[in-house]
Amino acid sequence: MERMEHHILDEQKGQRLDKVVATLNKEWSRSQVQQWIKEGDVKINGSVVKPNYKCALGDKVHIQIPEAKELDVLPEAMDLDIYYEDSDVIVVNKPKGMVVHPAPGHPSGTLVNGLMAHCKDLSGINGVLRPGIVHRIDKDTSGLLMVAKNDVAHEQLVNQLVDKSVTRKYHALVHGIIPHDYGTIEAPIGRDQKDRQNMNVVDNGKHAVTHFEVMERFNEYTYVECQLETGRTHQIRVHMKYIGFPLVGDPKYGPRKTLSLNGQALHASVLGFNHPKTNEYLEFEAPLPTYFDELLQSLRKNIDKD
Template sequence: MEMRKFQVVSPMSRLDQGLVQQWPEFSRSRIQKLIHQGHVHINQRVQTDKNQPLRPGDWVQLHIPAPEPVDTPAQPIPLEILYEDGQLLILNKPAGLVVHPAPGHWDGTLVNALLAHCPDFLAMGDKQRPGIVHRLDKDTTGVMVVAKTALALQHLQQQIQTRRMGREYLGLIHGRLPQENGTISAPIGRHPHQRQKMAVIPSGRPAVTHWRVLESCGVYSWVHFRLETGRTHQIRVHLSHLGHPLVGDPVYSSSRTLTQKLPGQALHAWRLSLAHPATGEGLTVTAPLPAHLVGLLTYLGFKNHQPMAIPAQNDPPANRDSPPQ
């Protein structure tokens, strides 16, 4: 059983709302079920009333039961492996591939493919997410690292939490940003009305995205992003908040221009920089752009597809808080 806790800073009218704001990866219904089952404590006392208000200074604990075991079949799904050794595997995830089994996607996922490629992943503990260090959205392409041993999983997750792993993206956006370089620091949490979406909200968790415009062409811009935090849908939410959503984003953009040329949002995890969990040596891997993005950029007249002049981000800024992974 996993235990999480936080101290209330400002008054919250309802316990369930406070927990969803604190941990937006959980749905309201999931939180309410955990409260009803007695898995939430306030100041070390069980609280089963979802309407219980929270006061500044209250300590809230959430006890998350271990998931029921679910058999995840190995499936021989082709993988584009960029680097592999005995500790880890780095791959180029295609669009349309879900990372791990979840409602609506119980098979045909990256985890199913990994179990076929390396059956020892089953010994990693979590049968639904064995070896998964971080995630990419279904239609986001690009570089991902997967742990092959418990030691590697621990070290890589720690690098994520302490922001020592560099994660860089390339994206095509609507319009032109006001500056060539910039940073957006805006808290992200669950959308107050559309629970499947994230949004910039005052009660959200800190989120920081650095950006650099590589090229602008007409009413579009090709942009390099570097994550300082790792919130759900972070780049997509931040760009939408700025009024320059990603081209093809079915959730955060109202424009349907060019969507017929894309499987989803025009976002690619371009480069990953980390310390090898066994040796401590720096390892930087770049994922080539998918054909559909190269074709779209060429169609629009862009020339600078690969920003090779940007130095690898091996040493991200010091930790401010631990992003949920």
């Protein structure tokens, strides 16, 4: 069990304890730190306090990092929307609201739980919690994912992602009317210095490139297709916010006044890659989920009325 101490600095006084502690290690999330504080693993001057405790200059923070708990990933029978499958790879259309792999707070009901019930042969490169997972999409983003069934396929598919040879196109609805039909956003993405649970465009971030094309314009919104050249965390959501057109329904990067969608209007519509064994190029396209299609139809009717 790891222990450490930290004395509150002048620039940290008045800040919440959970926020201060989360900045001490880039691997710690704020929600994880909050749980530690609630369980008494983080104390101020030897006393248990709440996560919103306002730190004072000179306060001594005692941190006792608990041992990581191993999660058992159990197979769960699910009605998966599988677009392609052979002995090396699976292509699946993930629904909105489903988490890709187990994590603290989401031990079950994930895509990995469903895949483990569907087939027993998933690659083990990412360990027991993420078997077969080559790339991820956010919980409230729907669409196509490729999953590796063995380690050789996994490495080959990851190499394609690194080489930027995988085709990944997303459909999104954003706030505002984008004046240009086409555009490219090239801006580095990294952890937001003020809130480490968020990503942001930062000077020392990782190289990130998103290409977009306007599909349709409405009274107050624009329907776009975004193609990823790189695959950074929350890339489309961060990049579209950066140029002033945040995604509709996005609780993290969008405006407070938005359409009620329980998450961003974002769908991974096209996925193309070379088969890891035959090298044949495969491309798949998943239609918009019902909620997204109905939303667009509603916006079109409003335009007609105007």
